[in-house]
Amino acid sequence: MLDWASFFALPSQALYGFGFLTVLGIASEALAFSSKADRQASTYSLTFIPLLAGVLLFGPVAAVLFVALTGAVAEAVLRRKERLKTLFNVSQWVIAGTLAGWAFVGLGGIPLAATPGALEFDPQIVPALAFGFVALLSNHLAVIVAVALTQRASVTKILWQAAGRIGGTVLYDVFVLPIAILVAFLYFALGWVGLFVSLLPLLVIRWTYLHKHRLETANRDLLNALVKAIETRDPYTSGHAVRVQDLAVRIGSELGLGARKLDDLSAAALLHDIGKIEVAYERILKKPSALTPEERTIIESHVTRGVEILTSMSSLSQRVIEGVRHHHELYDGTGYPDRLAGNYIPLFGRIIKVSDAIDAMLSDRPYRKALSLATVREELRLFSGRHFDPKLVLLLRETDILEEHAVQMRLEASLRDGNEVAQLREEKFRTATL
Numbered sequence: 243m244l245d246w247a248s249f250f251a252l253p254s255q256a257l258y259g260f261g262f263l264t265v266l267g268i269a270s271e272a273l274a275f276s277s278k279a280d281r282q283a284s285t286y287s288l289t290f291i292p293l294l295a296g297v298l299l300f301g302p303v304a305a306v307l308f309v310a311l312t313g314a315v316a317e318a319v320l321r322r323k324e325r326l327k328t329l330f331n332v333s334q335w336v337i338a339g340t341l342a343g344w345a346f347v348g349l350g351g352i353p354l355a356a357t358p359g360a361l362e363f364d365p366q367i368v369p370a371l372a373f374g375f376v377a378l379l380s381n382h383l384a385v386i387v388a389v390a391l392t393q394r395a396s397v398t399k400i401l402w403q404a405a406g407r408i409g410g411t412v413l414y415d416v417f418v419l420p421i422a423i424l425v426a427f428l429y430f431a432l433g434w435v436g437l438f439v440s441l442l443p444l445l446v447i448r449w450t451y452l453h454k455h456r457l458e459t460a461n462r463d464l465l466n467a468l469v470k471a472i473e474t475r476d477p478y479t480s481g482h483a484v485r486v487q488d489l490a491v492r493i494g495s496e497l498g499l500g501a502r503k504l505d506d507l508s509a510a511a512l513l514h515d516i517g518k519i520e521v522a523y524e525r526i527l528k529k530p531s532a533l534t535p536e537e538r539t540i541i542e543s544h545v546t547r548g549v550e551i552l553t554s555m556s557s558l559s560q561r562v563i564e565g566v567r568h569h570h571e572l573y574d575g576t577g578y579p580d581r582l583a584g585n586y587i588p589l590f591g592r593i594i595k596v597s598d599a600i601d602a603m604l605s606d607r608p609y610r611k612a613l614s615l616a617t618v619r620e621e622l623r624l625f626s627g628r629h630f631d632p633k634l635v636l637l638l639r640e641t642d643i644l645e646e647h648a649v650q651m652r653l654e655a656s657l658r659d660g661n662e663v664a665q666l667r668e669e670k671f672r673t674a675t676l
Contacts, residue, residue, distance in 0.1 A: 244343050248356065249303035255433070256355040260300050262434045264311050266441050267292045271316035273448045288448050290374070292441060293339075294422035297373050298366055299429060301353035302343025305373070309335040338380035346373040354426055363423055370419055461558075465513055472518050481654060482601055485647070487511040489597040492643050493634065509558065510565030510590050511597060517548030517566075542578050545570055565590030569598060572629045592631040596622070599629070600644065604651050615648045 250257075267289050274287030289312060297305040313335045317328040351369025421444075428436030469483045490511035494504050518527065523544060526537050533541065549567045552558050568582060568591030575583030582591075603613045603621060613621070619639070626635040638644050 244303050244306065244340065244347070245301070246303050248353075249301055249307075252300065252353075252355055256300060259355070259429060259434050259437065260296065260304050260308075262437055263292050263296050263299075264308055266437060266445070267308060267312040268315050268320075269445055270441075270448065271312055272320055273445060273452050274316070288441075288444050290378075291418055291421055291425065291444065292437075293377070294370060294374055294418060295425035295429075295437075297343070297346055297351075297353075298370055298422055298426045299353060299355050301356065302339070302346050302351075302373070304353075305343055305346075305377075306336055306339040309339045334384040335381065338377050338384065341380050342373040342375075342377035345376045346370070348372075354430070363426070367419070367423075370422070374419065462509065465509075465516065465552075468516060468519050469512060472515060482605065483512050483515060485601045485651065485654075486514065486594065486597045488650070489600060489643070489647050490593050492646075493593050493597065493637065496637055496641055496643065503561070506559050506561040507565065507590055507593065510562040510569075511594050513548065513552060513562070514566050514569045514594050514598060515544065515548070516551055517544035517546070519551070520547065542570070545579055561588070561590055564588040565594055567591070569594035571595065573631055574628045577629075587631075592634060596630045596634050596638070600638075600647065601651075604648055615645065618648075619644065 270288040270292065274289070293305055293308055296308050310332060313332040314328065317323045317331050318325075323331070346369045349369040349372050351366055351373070354363075354366065425437060425440040428440045430436070432439060472483075487508055491504055491508050494507045499507065517523075522540060526533065526541055529537070545567055549563055552563050552566060565588060567579065568588050571577035571580065571582045571587045571591055572595075573584060573587070573592070575581050577595075587595075600618060600622075603618045604615070606612050622630060622635050622638060622644075626632045
């Protein structure tokens with residue numbers, strides 16, 4: 243059990259300091275921002291720093307109260323989440339804080355505010371690291387369990403995700419601890435002013451990153467609008483970019499790519515045909531017969547044109563631009579624009595190439611009907627090692643990704659047909675009532 247009596251027996255100055263630390267925690271949550279990767283949303287904030295400083299200064303009870311108060315305000319007031327989600331999130335944070343508090347006490351951790359005299363940080367380092375590790379690990383595991391219960395996912399994949407999160411937890415814990423120790427030192431040197439002085443620069447940095455993130459989001463939204471503009475010209479490619487994006491991310495997830503790489507892969511797959519925004523490509527894209535050499539040269543130029551467009555967007559990483567540039571390279575080196583071969587083709591280019599081809603084969607085109615799933619499997623086998631990375635083809639054969647994508651396309655086609663029928667009925671009704 244945590245020692246609540248000892249916490250409330252702390253001097254009033256310490257309780258005021260805890261209250262001010264909690265206010266800074268709420269400010270950190272107000273400056274938090276969310277990002278999606280692999281179809282999961284993650285929230286980034288600096289709240290863990292005042293939390294770790296709080297347990298060093300005021301003990302594990304303070305940590306539990308801190309996560310309960312900041313979590314409740316953040317979820318219910320700042321993010322306006324439903325009551326059930328707010329209750330679940332705050333509850334799992336309180337449980338994580340309690341478990342972490344037991345680890346802190348069990349390893350001999352003593353709140354610095356309860357130890358008058360000379361400050362000794364060294365004995366608190368191991369308990370504080372244990373607190374951070376257990377708190378972050380408990381939180382990650384709770385999220386993974388929630389995802390497993392609400393989404394279809396294999397046990398192996400869940401454990402693999404957990405392992406990746408544990409590694410990041412250790413690094414984050416070690417990196418943040420010196421900052422938390424500095425916060426505690428300044429508190430003893432300057433009182434609550436020390437807390438403000440130590441965390442204000444971090445809040446300013448987070449505010450800067452928040453605005454940078456918003457700019458990046460605005461750029462992505464603009465590019466998404468451009469992608470939709472391209473696809474409205476040709477009904478045969480409607481939804482193609484989003485489907486290639488989804489398929490590429492599924493493949494990347496099976497390969498075990500990290501969240502940041504998955505985010506970049508998602509952007510590259512969505513934007514792979516962004517160069518076709520220019521009107522010069524429209525007539526050629528709709529042509530039902532074979533292309534002339536001149537027309538083929540024009541079409542092939544869309545990759546370099548796309549790179550020119552994306553290079554002007556400073557928020558996009560080099561991985562995204564490389565994925566767009568090389569998504570028409572072939573594994574045997576006969577593709578374009580640079581005739582790269584094998585593993586010299588960036589991984590994103592190889593993933594987008596096979597994803598693009600699969601979606602194209604499963605779609606109706608002006609010159610042919612969609613191919614059957616069996617035919618697509620056979621095409622992948624025939625061109626493995628020639629057009630496609632054989633490792634990616636093997637992955638597609640050993641998983642259900644291809645089948646799930648085909649089902650998704652059939653569902654979208656059914657919904658699209660239903661909408662078209664509804665629109666025709668509405669037009670007939672309007673005509674009849676004129």
